[in-house]
Each structure stands twice: as structure tokens, then as C-alpha cells.
Amino acid sequence: MLTVTPTAIEAVKIIVPKGFADSRGVFCETYNHRRFVEYGVSFDFVQDNQSSSARAGTIRGLHFQSHPAAQDKLVRVLRGRILDVAVDLRRTSPTYGRWVAEELSADNGKQLLVPVGFAHGFCTLEPETLVLYKVTGYYAPAHDLGVAWNDPDLAIDWPVSADQAVLSEKDMQLPSFRSLPAYFE
Numbered sequence: 001m002l003t004v005t006p007t008a009i010e011a012v013k014i015i016v017p018k019g020f021a022d023s024r025g026v027f028c029e030t031y032n033h034r035r036f037v038e039y040g041v042s043f044d045f046v047q048d049n050q051s052s053s054a055r056a057g058t059i060r061g062l063h064f065q066s067h068p069a070a071q072d073k074l075v076r077v078l079r080g081r082i083l084d085v086a087v088d089l090r091r092t093s094p095t096y097g098r099w100v101a102e103e104l105s106a107d108n109g110k111q112l113l114v115p116v117g118f119a120h121g122f123c124t125l126e127p128e129t130l131v132l133y134k135v136t137g138y139y140a141p142a143h144d145l146g147v148a149w150n151d152p153d154l155a156i157d158w159p160v161s162a163d164q165a166v167l168s169e170k171d172m173q174l175p176s177f178r179s180l181p182a183y184f185e
């Protein structure tokens, strides 16, 4: 059993696999290829990524890999909470430049499907947050790109300000949305 719900940008979906609770806790098949395909979520993931962030207010993103290393991503939280964000970079999309955000947590069991053509990032909402995401393309540093998390044209409603956000040096220097070439049609 699975629920698959489109967000305001139809290609980005919220997926919640069924949990089986008993007196010990909860069991959940967090990913089952055959079942996901049955529900129309048909991706061949080749790599799992996991990141832990010590402080709330840590922002990782906005990242994407360009073709031929572009990645679909299936994101979930193992511990803590994040505001997960996807930005439409598909030039011909009616929602080009639009973003969607969803709170994912270990408690709500929600997963976010971020397809190729989107930049992805998140802000942690608790300390010691642990995020796992499956990707359909191998890491390719030459194609590992991004756009500024606080780009004024994107105007993402992050829960932290620039002086509160915990960022990598790399993420502090990502280019503006306006300067991006047309990586995705």
C-alpha cells in the first residue's frame, strides 16, 4: 500500500508507504520497486545518498546534475525534520522557475519524488537531522551544478534568514537563477 500525491507542480510527488504499527513500534517497506512501479513511480535508482546535519537551519542546495548525469531523487528523512524544496528548471514548463516545498520527517514518513529537470534542496528543522535519498544517476562532479538557495527571482520561503542559515562554502557561491543556461527543456 502506497499513497502518491502530486504537489502543486504535478511532476513532484509526495509518496507515503504504509507503516505497520504494533506494540514494538512500526515496520515499513520504505522502497519496493515493483510496488512503486504499480503506483506509477517507475525509476531505476542506482545510488543511495545519506547526509546528516548537526544544526537546525542547515541548508543543502539548491543542487542538480546536468545531462547526461541528471538524477531523479527520492528523498526521505530517517531522523529529524526538513523542509524539502524542488525548483522547476524545465525551460518549456508552465511552472518554470516555480518551487514547491514539503515538510518531510521521520515521524510523518513522507517521501518527495524530485524528477530530472528540478533543482533540489532542503533546510533542516531540527538538530542531528538524517536524510537519505535514492538517485537514478551516479555522482558526476563535472555535472554537479546548482542555483543560489536565496535567489530573489525564485523567492523560496525558507524558515531561516541568510544570517541564520548554515551553508557550505560551495552553496554560498552558487549562481543566480537568471544566469542559468537551459539545462532542461
Ligand SMILES: Cc1cn([C@H]2C[C@H](O)[C@@H](COP(=O)(O)OP(=O)(O)O[C@H]3O[C@H](C)C(=O)[C@H](O)[C@H]3O)O2)c(=O)[nH]c1=O
Residues within 6 Å of the ligand: 049, 051, 060, 061, 063, 064, 073, 120, 121, 122, 138, 139, 168, 170
Ligand atoms: C552529492 C555527492 C557528494 N559527494 C561528495 C562530494 C563532497 O566531497 C561531499 C559533500 O558533497 P556536497 O557538499 O555536494 O553534499 P550536499 O551539499 O549534501 O549535496 C547534496 O545536497 C542536495 C540536497 C542534493 O540534492 C544533492 O544530491 C547533493 O548535491 O560528498 C559524493 O561523493 N557523492 C555524491 O553523490
